[in-house]
Amino acid sequence: MTKPIKIEIQQLRPLQATVGMLEVEEKRKHVGSLDGKALKQLLSAAPIPTVLGKCGEHYIIDHHHLARALSDGAISQAYAEVVEDFSTLSETQFWDAVIERRWVHPYDERGILRALSIIPEDVAGLADDPYRSLAAFVRNAGGYMKTPEPFAEFQWAAFYRTRIPVWANSLQFKAAVEQGVYLASSPDARTLPGFKRPNRKSCNEA
Structure with missing residues (x-):
């Protein structure tokens, strides 16, 4: 450099x-x-x-x-x-x-x-690309981790594009971000860069 x-x-x-x-x-x-x-x-x-x-x-x-x-x-x-x-x-x-x-x-x-x-x-x-914005706001909300993977946010945008309807106003966008955070920890997202594995309870926990 x-x-x-x-x-x-x-x-x-x-x-x-x-x-x-x-x-x-x-x-x-x-x-x-x-x-x-x-x-x-x-x-x-x-x-x-x-x-x-x-x-x-x-x-x-x-x-x-x-x-x-x-x-x-x-x-x-x-x-x-x-x-x-x-x-x-x-x-x-x-x-x-x-x-x-x-x-x-x-x-x-x-x-x-x-x-x-x-x-x-x-x-x-x-x-x-509105879903690229959604991916960024979900990351900022803690849905997944920032990563050096090239174009990682675009991979998340593609993930959300088929799962969350496009929004028409700020209230709907807020709801889309909340849904995006929820989906970010789903099994479907586990191959995406920055995926945060949910904490698992041990087999000894009640």
Whole structure:
């Protein structure tokens, strides 16, 4: 890895097609509440990890929600940390490399796998997957553990997509989160990253 560098938000290229906009909005409100010094400390302490492509373009491999929140909040710069330099690779070799490392996620807002061309050119073009927001709020509520597994929250989003009806208002979303926390400890979820095994009573307990 290299030393974090300051970079324009519009220079960041996504490696996924969607985000959860409710999570983005929470992050936007948070960064918008900070003064200049606090914002700089936050962004420099957690730089956006990128991989270099042709012409030195920065492709995001994590923190897409933060990048979109900064974009929506009209914050023009962030800090990036280059974890790999693939700038000498051909376009085909570049995509082969990021796919091999599980850094790319070309699924649409319905959770359907698409061609790589669905990934937008910049973070402002990321579409909303509401179940990605649900997965994040369930994790924050303690439903499952945060994990370094690539795109773990999207796996939980796919899990909930077939089990929880989409909501129409904040009250229904709150109920969806509660249901999501309950389902997170069910046997169906045990193969998902971050699954929290329920405490079992010993055979000697009454």
